[in-house]
Amino acid sequence: MTIWREHLPALLLALPLLGAFAAPVAGHFGSRARNVWFVSITALTALVAWGLWQQVSASGIVVYVMGAEHSRLTLPSGMALPVRILLEVDAMSALMAFMGAIAALAGALFSVRSMERFSGLDQFVALYLLLTAGMLGMEITGDLFNFFVFLEIASVASCGLVAFWRDRPEAVEASFKYMLLSTVGALMVLVAVAFFYGRYNTVAMAGVASHLQLGLAEKAALVFLVSALAMKCGTVPMHMWTPDAYAEAPAGVTCLLVAVSQAALYGLFRVCFTLYGASLGSSAVAWALIIMGLLSMFIGVTMAVIQKDVKRLMAYHSVSQVGYMLLGMGVALLVLSDPQKMAAYGAMALQGAVYHLFNYTMYKGLLFLVAGALAYAAGSRNLNDLGGLGRRMPQTAALFVIAAAAIAGLPPFNGFVSKLMIYESSFAVHPLLPVVAMVTSMLTLASFVKVFQTAFLGPEKAALREVQEVPGFMRGGMALLAVVVLVLSLFPTWSVGSFVEPAARALMDRAAYVGAVLGGGL
Amino acid sequence: MIGNLPYFAVAALVIFGLFGAIFGRNLVKIAVAVSLVEAATNLFIIALGYRNGGSIPVFTQAGGYADYMVLPTPQALTLTAIVIGMATTALLLSLIMLLYRHYGTLDVREIRRLRG
Amino acid sequence: MRPLSVIVRTVCNAFAWFVAVFGVYVIVHGHLSPGGGFQGGAVVATFMALLLVSHGATKCLGWVRTNFFYAFEHVGLLTFIAAGFLGIGVTFFYNSLALSGGLFGSAVPLGPNGGSLNTSGTIALMNCAVGIEVVGGLSMILLYMVQGVFHIDKPTLRGKEEAGHDR
Numbered sequence: 001m002t003i004w005r006e007h008l009p010a011l012l013l014a015l016p017l018l019g020a021f022a023a024p025v026a027g028h029f030g031s032r033a034r035n036v037w038f039v040s041i042t043a044l045t046a047l048v049a050w051g052l053w054q055q056v057s058a059s060g061i062v063v064y065v066m067g068a069e070h071s072r073l074t075l076p077s078g079m080a081l082p083v084r085i086l087l088e089v090d091a092m093s094a095l096m097a098f099m100g101a102i103a104a105l106a107g108a109l110f111s112v113r114s115m116e117r118f119s120g121l122d123q124f125v126a127l128y129l130l131l132t133a134g135m136l137g138m139e140i141t142g143d144l145f146n147f148f149v150f151l152e153i154a155s156v157a158s159c160g161l162v163a164f165w166r167d168r169p170e171a172v173e174a175s176f177k178y179m180l181l182s183t184v185g186a187l188m189v190l191v192a193v194a195f196f197y198g199r200y201n202t203v204a205m206a207g208v209a210s211h212l213q214l215g216l217a218e219k220a221a222l223v224f225l226v227s228a229l230a231m232k233c234g235t236v237p238m239h240m241w242t243p244d245a246y247a248e249a250p251a252g253v254t255c256l257l258v259a260v261s262q263a264a265l266y267g268l269f270r271v272c273f274t275l276y277g278a279s280l281g282s283s284a285v286a287w288a289l290i291i292m293g294l295l296s297m298f299i300g301v302t303m304a305v306i307q308k309d310v311k312r313l314m315a316y317h318s319v320s321q322v323g324y325m326l327l328g329m330g331v332a333l334l335v336l337s338d339p340q341k342m343a344a345y346g347a348m349a350l351q352g353a354v355y356h357l358f359n360y361t362m363y364k365g366l367l368f369l370v371a372g373a374l375a376y377a378a379g380s381r382n383l384n385d386l387g388g389l390g391r392r393m394p395q396t397a398a399l400f401v402i403a404a405a406a407i408a409g410l411p412p413f414n415g416f417v418s419k420l421m422i423y424e425s426s427f428a429v430h431p432l433l434p435v436v437a438m439v440t441s442m443l444t445l446a447s448f449v450k451v452f453q454t455a456f457l458g459p460e461k462a463a464l465r466e467v468q469e470v471p472g473f474m475r476g477g478m479a480l481l482a483v484v485v486l487v488l489s490l491f492p493t494w495s496v497g498s499f500v501e502p503a504a505r506a507l508m509d510r511a512a513y514v515g516a517v518l519g520g521g522l
Numbered sequence: 523m524i525g526n527l528p529y530f531a532v533a534a535l536v537i538f539g540l541f542g543a544i545f546g547r548n549l550v551k552i553a554v555a556v557s558l559v560e561a562a563t564n565l566f567i568i569a570l571g572y573r574n575g576g577s578i579p580v581f582t583q584a585g586g587y588a589d590y591m592v593l594p595t596p597q598a599l600t601l602t603a604i605v606i607g608m609a610t611t612a613l614l615l616s617l618i619m620l621l622y623r624h625y626g627t628l629d630v631r632e633i634r635r636l637r638g
Numbered sequence: 639m640r641p642l643s644v645i646v647r648t649v650c651n652a653f654a655w656f657v658a659v660f661g662v663y664v665i666v667h668g669h670l671s672p673g674g675g676f677q678g679g680a681v682v683a684t685f686m687a688l689l690l691v692s693h694g695a696t697k698c699l700g701w702v703r704t705n706f707f708y709a710f711e712h713v714g715l716l717t718f719i720a721a722g723f724l725g726i727g728v729t730f731f732y733n734s735l736a737l738s739g740g741l742f743g744s745a746v747p748l749g750p751n752g753g754s755l756n757t758s759g760t761i762a763l764m765n766c767a768v769g770i771e772v773v774g775g776l777s778m779i780l781l782y783m784v785q786g787v788f789h790i791d792k793p794t795l796r797g798k799e800e801a802g803h804d805r
Binding site for chain 1: 540543549552556559560563566567570593595596599602603606609610613614617618620621624625633634635636638
């Protein structure tokens, strides 16, 4: 086992890729072999992500150079800049990879049973594992062009999965819209990477970060990167694809799509804090992020309250929750160069944003899986057709209550802790910011009370008399996420101390990120 | 000034492509416009690697053959970008075929069942 | 719509085979001259495209099954990831075959030269793997698109209806 500890970052990428490439071969031996392959690959990936997180929290930033004579040899034979593709895992990357791997495992457990009736499952498993590989690659890479490649892998795989039910015209339309926006956004990222290559003759993140001087090309690259990555998260001026794509994809896939958009948000964190950091100059980008966050929060939740389709409602809530993270990130970015204010409320804002990211991936994945379970059992996603399911599906109802309380920010649950951190830190910037955040929180609670009352409580509908509880595998996938939500809720101090605080500190510590690569050699 | 001609071409292609993607009314024209933006980006990366008077980057320790080489890294980056562009174009065209089967039209203004 | 003229169909039929040979040349010489896996694979896929143009969709679909190209694709992908795992003792994707005297293991000749095919280790192996994969993938894309355009239903799908909705 100690031999493999050195290769954990590479294994984290190689395992899902191997799984994706060999999935049709496994499917050749029957559907049971394919399901076993699917679940075991995602479970192994989650184990590797956990091992990598432990290694990073024990020994600091882990650097892995693909194809070198030694896995940490970034600057061979006296070169000034790294030449090979490198993976650089600090505490933030390890946290994101762990979170993504758990979401992938939960979605896989759920999909094994919920997609049984459909054909083309070999390709479904291959695309799902490719999407996992793309997401994990985005999170642990230390190279900007490699980030673009994994971003495109994830986009193409997710568009294929959104259009999986291809005899539904809405699914194909959603996939087309998503593909168009993703392609144009990713091309903007590529142009920004080309700007960096043209100026500094390197595409490694640490190399660019150490030599960065703010000129016209860097400002243009910053605009391209921020707008393209914010588009991938579902931020307000560019959020039109989110409700369509999240609603039309199969439920297990939506659980993973949530984690994939958080990987793009991780990219935004990396660009703003590590690549540019204190050399951002003016506070224009920070205020732009704060304003985009406020707009996302408000518009997301107001559009969500009026929806009748359960998954579309939850997708609009996705848009609004991303607004919270952008608000926390903008506040931290605003005071990044002022150490006193940073210690007073900036660090708390960044921790709030990172903790909210973790919480959001877990409870939003759980919400989408519950919506998928409702659709599987009752046959419809429209709230007008559902009613009184709480008696027949008690476990699903209990899981829904956990997730809804977490997203609404009710006190024992984890959503409350992260939202409180964001409220307190944004109050120090301007009193209006937490007011908008709290109004959003109240509207979130209102819409989830509406969903709970409509779908689970109330008189039983005649058409739903034969409904049964969903199969065990689906409940297993949902229970995995619910257990993580409960652990984060009941032990907030431990969670923040061991997961969130090292991640936030790693984001602020630009010198360590650069030094781990350029300090180079053995 | 003449050395900057590739970059002017890149700017022109990006403007045409974005214009077509935003204001295009036929789905196939939108896909072609996205393909144009991809071509512009690839041209941009390749043009960044050129060095005046450089030779092709194929020989090892070429000695007196040439003073310096053209940079090879942007060529590798562009190849990867071309492959990715081909994959997205293939997916876009397949989705357009499916959309035509479902909606019977290629007009972007008619394909709006998901609203609100 | 008028069918294509005899000249076009005959020339495409004849050139398809030359294009296939040229494509294999581009794949195998990827580490020496411009080319490589994807480029050569795309050239070989034009073999399929030229055959489709010259003989028509129905005839071509009668000759090949898409499973044939699936096999190409999977062999290529699995060889690629296996080549990555070959050097796992040192690092992932380490070039353990280069300069080792075995397959693709000769030393690279210095200075301007004609190029020696037996060099560069796992790079050449991965070129071939990607080439095979791209041939399979692009040919499949062409065949599926032609099926989609002309609404040719494959006989295996008839009778097994796909339920596309949530229920």
